[in-house]
Amino acid sequence: MSSYTVINPATAERVTDIELASEAETDALIERASRSFPAWRDVAPGERARLLRRFATVVDDHLDELAELEVLNSGHTLGNARWEAGNVRDVLNYYSATPERLFGRQIPVPGGVDLTFHEPLGVVGVIVPWNFPMPIAGWGFAPALAAGNTVVLKPAELTPLTALRLAELAIEAGIPEGVLTVIPGAGPVVGKRFITHPLVRKVCFTGSTAVGKSIMAGCADQVKRCTLELGGKSANVIFADADLEKAAASAPYAVFDNAGQDCCARSRILVQDSVYEQFLALLEPAVKNLRVLSPQDPASEMGPLISARQQLRVQGFLDGVEIAYTGSHPDGAGFWMPPTVVLAESTRQRIWQEEIFGPVVAVLPFSDEAEAIELANDTVYGLSGSIFTSDLGRGLRVSRAIQAGNLSVNSHSSVRYWTPFGGFKQSGLGRELGPDAPYAFTEEKNVFIADQ
Numbered sequence: 055m056s057s058y059t060v061i062n063p064a065t066a067e068r069v070t071d072i073e074l075a076s077e078a079e080t081d082a083l084i085e086r087a088s089r090s091f092p093a094w095r096d097v098a099p100g101e102r103a104r105l106l107r108r109f110a111t112v113v114d115d116h117l118d119e120l121a122e123l124e125v126l127n128s129g130h131t132l133g134n135a136r137w138e139a140g141n142v143r144d145v146l147n148y149y150s151a152t153p154e155r156l157f158g159r160q161i162p163v164p165g166g167v168d169l170t171f172h173e174p175l176g177v178v179g180v181i182v183p184w185n186f187p188m189p190i191a192g193w194g195f196a197p198a199l200a201a202g203n204t205v206v207l208k209p210a211e212l213t214p215l216t217a218l219r220l221a222e223l224a225i226e227a228g229i230p231e232g233v234l235t236v237i238p239g240a241g242p243v244v245g246k247r248f249i250t251h252p253l254v255r256k257v258c259f260t261g262s263t264a265v266g267k268s269i270m271a272g273c274a275d276q277v278k279r280c281t282l283e284l285g286g287k288s289a290n291v292i293f294a295d296a297d298l299e300k301a302a303a304s305a306p307y308a309v310f311d312n313a314g315q316d317c318c319a320r321s322r323i324l325v326q327d328s329v330y331e332q333f334l335a336l337l338e339p340a341v342k343n344l345r346v347l348s349p350q351d352p353a354s355e356m357g358p359l360i361s362a363r364q365q366l367r368v369q370g371f372l373d374g375v376e377i378a379y380t381g382s383h384p385d386g387a388g389f390w391m392p393p394t395v396v397l398a399e400s401t402r403q404r405i406w407q408e409e410i411f412g413p414v415v416a417v418l419p420f421s422d423e424a425e426a427i428e429l430a431n432d433t434v435y436g437l438s439g440s441i442f443t444s445d446l447g448r449g450l451r452v453s454r455a456i457q458a459g460n461l462s463v464n465s466h467s468s469v470r471y472w473t474p475f476g477g478f479k480q481s482g483l484g485r486e487l488g489p490d491a492p493y494a495f496t497e498e499k500n501v502f503i504a505d506q
C-alpha cells in the first residue's frame with residue numbers, strides 16, 4: 055500500500071489520499087534530520103526560544119484552519135478541535151522558555167570544579183495515535199525541539215492531516231528544514247524504522263499497550279531511550295458524602311468526551327452502595343441530554359468514532375452486558391454510537407477490565423473506602439482517575455492509594471501542560487509535559503576540571 059484514503063468519520067466520505075512513506079524514504083528523512091541536528095543544537099538559546107515563540111504565533115494565526123482540518127479528519131467536535139490547536143500553541147509557548155533555562159549544576163567536589171550539562175540526544179522519533187493527533191504531537195515535539203533535538207514524527211495512518219500542516223507552519227515560522235519532519239506512513243514501516251534506525255536516539259510513543267510493549271522490546275536492542283504513554287481504564291470514584299449532582303453532571307464528560315476515545319476516559323464508575331440508585335437516577339438525564347451532534351455544529355459535545363472498524367470493536371463489548379440506558383446520536387452515515395451506561399456484574403467482565411476506547415461506561419457499587427481503593431486498583435492500567443467526596447482528608451488518602459499517574463479530586467482534570475502526565479503500571483513509562491519534560495530529551499553530562 056503506497057497511499058491511504060483519509061475518511062471523514064462523521065459522514066464516511068473520502069477526504070483525500072495521503073502518500074505513505076517507504077522504508078527507504080523514511081531512512082532518507084531520518085538522515086536529513088540527523089544532518090540538521092548540529093546546526094539546530096548550536097542555535098543560540100535566545101534565538102531558539104524566539105523561533106519556538108514564532109512557531110506558536112503562526113499556529114495561533116491558523117487556529118481555525120487547523121481546527122477545521124481536525125473536525126474533517128478525526129470527527130472531533132469544533133470546540134474540542136479549537137482547544138487542541140490552542141494546546142499546540144500553548145505547549146510551544148511554554149517550552150519556548152526552556153532553551154534559556156536548561157540549567158546544569160555546579161557540584162562541590164575536592165580538587166577542582168564539577169559541572170553538569172543537559173545535552174540534546176540528536177534525532178527524536180515521535181509516534182502519535184489517532185485519538186488526539188495535534189496535542190500528542192505537540193507534547194512530543196515542543197520539549198524535544200526546545201532541548202535542541204531534531205524530530206521525526208509519524209502521525210497515525212487514520213489522522214495525518216493536522217501533523218502535516220503543523221510541519222508546514224514550522225517552516226513558515228522560520229524553523230529550518232529538517233528540524234521537524236512529519237513522515238506519514240504505516241506503523242510497521244515508518245514507526246518500526248524509528249525503533250531500528252541507529253540515528254534515532256529516542257522514541258516517544260503514544261498508543262496501545264500492545265504496540266508499546268513491542269516498542270520497548272525493540273528499543274532494548276540499541277539501549278534506545280523510550281517514553282511510553284499507553285492505555286487506561288480509569289476509575290471515577292463517588293463517595294456517599296460527595297456533591298452527587300455535581301458528580302453526576304460531570305461524569306458523562308469524563309468518559310464520553312472525544313466519544314470515549316481518550317486514554318484518560320473514566321470508563322469505570324464506582325459508586326458507594328448507599329447512594330448507588332440515587333446516582334444512577336441523576337446520571338440518566340445527564341447522559342440523555344449530552345449533545346451528540348455533527349462535529350461541525352458548535353453545540354456538539356460528542357462526535358462519531360474514528361472508523362467503521364473502531365465502531366464494530368466497541369459494539370462488540372456490548373454483547374451480553376446489561377445496558378442501563380443510552381443517549382442519542384444522529385442518523386445517517388458516519389461511525390456513530392450513543393453514549394452508553396452499562397451495569398457491571400463482576401470485575402472479571404471484559405467491560406470492566408479492558409480498555410474500550412468508545413462511549414461506554416460501566417458502573418459498579420462499593421461498600422467502603424478500602425473496597426473502593428481495591429476495586430480502583432484492580433486493573434493492569436494506572437493512568438488517571440477521579441475521586442468525588444466532601445471530605446478532603448479522604449480525597450487525599452484515596453488519591454495517594456490509587457495506583458495511577460494523574461488523579462483529581464472533585465473534578466476530572468488530567469492533562470494540563472504545566473504538570474507531569476503519564477501512567478503507572480501498564481499505562482506507560484516516563485512522563486510528558488510539566489517543567490521537567492525537556493530533561494527527558496537530553497543526556498546529563500558531568501565534567502570535572504582539575505584546579506591544578
Ligand code: NAD
Binds near residue numbers: 184186211240242
Ligand atoms: P496503536 O498502538 O495501534 O498505534 C499508535 C501509533 O503507533 C500509530 O501511529 C501506529 O501507526 C504506530 N504503530 C503501530 N504499530 C507499530 C509498530 N510495530 N512500530 C512502530 N509504530 C507502530 O494505537 P492507536 O489505536 O492509534 O491509539 C489508541 C491507543 O492509544 C489506546 O490504547 C489509547 O489508550 C492509547 N493512548 C494513550 C495515551 C496516553 O497518553 N497514555 C494517549 C492517547 C492514546
